[in-house]
Amino acid sequence: MLVLPKLQLEDVFACAQCGYCMKRCPVYYFLGWESTSPRGKIFALKEILGNDGRLDEQSIRKLGKSFSTRFFNCTFCGFCREVCHVEIDLLEIWSKVREILYDHEVVPESIIKLSETVKKSKNIYMMDNLSRTDWITYTGADVNFKDSAEVVYFVGCITSFSGRVQSIAQAVSSILNSANEDWTLLKDEWCCGHPLALSGAIREARVLALHNVEMIESTGAKKVVTGCPGCYLALKHEYPRLLGKKPRFEVLHSSQLLDTYITSGKLVVPKADITLTYHDPCELGRISGVIREPRVVLQSVTDTFIEPEYFGRESICCGSGGLLKAVNPSLADNLTQRRYGMLASTNAEVIVSACPACVQALAQTATAIQNGKRVIDISQLIAEQLGLM
Ligand code: SF4
Ligand code: SF4
Structure with missing residues (x-):
């Protein structure tokens, strides 16, 4: 049976069809069809929803792929949710609808492939999960594997496996060493499960969450640090919901840890004569509210920090989120190019972000054009300033 929970049902019928959300949606900006806008999707749901929240199964199956692709x-x-004046939790609606679509096998082929990959290999790349720590050899990072530690560094799939951003793992490791942390990597880290949750595969995401929580708690760590906003969102916000209890550790993004180190004087970062701008990753900034900390860190490095057009809670997506790259890579590329253009037009020498996916996408765009900017992660910037890499 296809039933939208009561809260989301009420939200769907609360929509005033004002269209504020459409003006901010980066997907609608490019596709331009009302049906792909947040307002259009809410309208489509109203059309096929009964008053009891039942989604008309026949309609969904009939509409099939085209209906599913919209979602x-x-x-x-999350920009639609941010600007909705009726305060409709649109992200929650999109999540529930994806869950229903996944359960009834009407999701795009690439989503089925991705979720099968993660379920089977425990990472998003269908790599042997034993090679998850090969980045240590490639980068020459100085890391520890301990049975117990105060801090666990949760690396994440993209940083672990993607050669373009493995230096982020090297940077975070070197910073933890420099701060004399008692830290460890997990001996058997699995994908955080966020890609499965985004696919709608909630039961499968729960399996990964359970494993990772058991692994982390077995070390007795009080803190988990990650440089990936997707992993951060999963560990901090999704795991308590998936598992029905709050894990016994605090979750920090690397930018928050850096803020703590710098503000307390644990790390003293020399100032540089450099102009920086910053791209707020959606999952870190608008969705998780980590906006102040990266700026404290960046302003400790330079006196010339320039905000781009759209920043903080109003940052525009670089195209890397929501599995859009798997479903519609050319649309994702358009979003990346648009965001890169905004960042480059600040004339900053270096574009900084705090997410391996954002850094990877923006750096790819930069290398594809003449005189592209340098794009780096906030941990790389600090590790370089400290002379650690
Ligand atoms: S901003 Fe909110 S109320 Fe207005 S159309 Fe969008 S979802 Fe509906
Ligand atoms: S979450 Fe972003 S991309 Fe998706 S509908 Fe809302 S504004 Fe558009």
């Missing part, structure tokens, strides 16, 4: 042509950037 996957979305970066989960």
